[in-house]
Amino acid sequence: MRKKLRHKEKKKIRRALLFFGGIIVLIGGANAAGNLLQENPEKLLTEYMAHIEQKEYEEMYEMTDTDGQSPEQKQHFIERNSRIYEGIGIKNLKLSNITEKKNKGKMKSFFYTVSFETEAGKVEFDNQANFVRCKEGYKLLWQDSMIYPTLTETDKVQVSVLKAKRGQILDRNGKRLAGQGRAVSVGVVPGKLEEHSLEDLAALLDTDIENIENKLEADWVKDGFFVPVATLQKIHEIDRMKIETNEEMMKEYERQRQMKEIPGVQFSDIEIRTYDMGEAAAHLAGYVQAVTAEDLEKHPNEGYRSDSVIGRSGMEGLYEKELKGNDGCEIWIVDKTGEKKEKIAGITKEDGKDIRLTIDSELQMQLYEQFKEDEGCSVAMDPYTGEILALVSTPSYDNNDFVRGMSEEQWDTLNENEKRPLYNRFRQIWCPGSVFKPVVAGIGINEGILDPNEDFGNEGLSWQKDSSWGDYQVTTLHEYEPVILKNALIYSDNIYFAKVALRTGSERLERALEQLGFNQKLPFEIEMVQSQYSNTEHIETEIQLADSGYGQGQILVNPVHLASIYSAFLNGGNMIKPYLLYEEKQESEIWIPEAFSQEASAEILEGLKGVINDPGGTGYGACREDILLAGKTGTAELKAAKEDHTGTEIGWFAVFTADKNVERPILILSMAENVKDTGGSGYVVKKDKAVLDQYFSMQK
Known part of the structure; x- marks a missing residue:
């Protein structure tokens, strides 16, 4: 056991x-x-270099000859290497051509070539590394020249970013819509503040005092420092006359004057992206904002930095790549006196390109001023070239506020405004009402089911096809004779066009509308919502078909698309493609050839001339003696049900020069919501007439 x-x-x-x-x-x-x-210094060199991109500076230090070195020296090594390598943005480091130099004694030396990418481009140089034999094996004899051959311990590596100038957005005449401007940075100098300084400043800035205090508590702030707290509009003293005649500007001038009197508050001029037309072109120009961490992640290797701006909407967003340019960058060795010794690498900056639009800023401003209190939009174009002369959405907002910075209260006010000033209406689709009637007439003639001279008979002010419609009636506002196409357009007869739609049939109407660009993308720089003829795949009922004939039912049209359709009545039936980027040679491009037959476009044009020039025409309020105009009014009813009498109305007016030889041809299509109690489409006619009066007066 x-x-x-x-x-x-x-x-x-x-x-x-x-x-x-x-x-x-x-x-x-x-x-x-x-x-x-440690016995193979060549491999030691390779491993040392591999640690650089990994930011493993402690491991690098342990591979050097550290005998007799203090903790402070280690800290200096780590800080110097990290500051330089991370400052220049090193990546893709590669070693090549490693060859040993014959030495006597304990030292071994190697020649090598190193290359890497930096913020300022590629860097490549030849260098030498020396190794000494110790108890543990070989150690690297580190010197500053390991970073760059001519770098000494008293030198610094300086990275300079050369900011690219963002391109301007210009109108057709070179007038600026967006570009570099001046603003005022309002700041606080903590050491000069008195008891109620912050309280008084917060009241004038319409912000909470805590917002200012938070900025003053930043780590870098000291008593004598200028701490920016707000950015305001620059009010020039030389514009004194302009200030005194502008109530809003006078208020701003007085507000800034009071701020300057607060102890500890100072002003500093700064450069900032400025939108010269403000509210008048905000939806068109858009705005820029500072990049976010999400932007930097979404746009890697595209030249964005933490202090960059990026286009958020409108032209600023659409042409961001062209406008932004590319920053330059230089890496220099600088001696202890601050003198530049040697440039290690450099990339030349490329300023952004200017974007020139077909927009006429004067016309843009005139349309905005007329409709700025309304919920609506306007499109103006040259009907022969397709150049868009104005794109207005109202009410609007000041895009400068997005650059200067908005308080939470300002942002809430914009978002909670029931008129939705941030909503871009010219990109949307709307019920067109009677401005759609010429489209239905053109389709009817194209399809051979409408003779412009056929008398449809006087049905009175209401009509239905038969008793199958129950109590539903198509109503109109005027009785007239004979009931032919020209008169139906002049008096805007709903019954006439309901009959045309029924004759055409839903299948043929749908097919014809698709041939006119419905349910397809508009070939235009700005993405628009697609026009439609039904909320479902097809026009479902006979009543819906009849209503579609006079622009009701479920017909929804984008204003730019509709303007293009109207251009066909002046171009022998060809629809002109709209465009926004200015071209020196103003050559038209046909979007849809033979959208209407020449007969159809000629017949409809005569009727549209009558709408403006016949005393009984619904657009007679815009008639001129000097220039022949044509057009169409429209009032679209928006209601929850047929029997609803509380719905709102959209007022439309399409008006254009009918003579091709006119000096400044133009087509304007304006829409205003909620016109039921303001005169319907007549309200829009009056405003567009005022715009045209100014527009034509400029050519005399």
């Missing part, structure tokens, strides 16, 4: 010896590998 126990104990001892022996072998192997590396 005792022998068996001894045998078991011996087996345990042997197992333990084998286990610990294995560990010793492993440790020995690891040490041997470490020593092998």
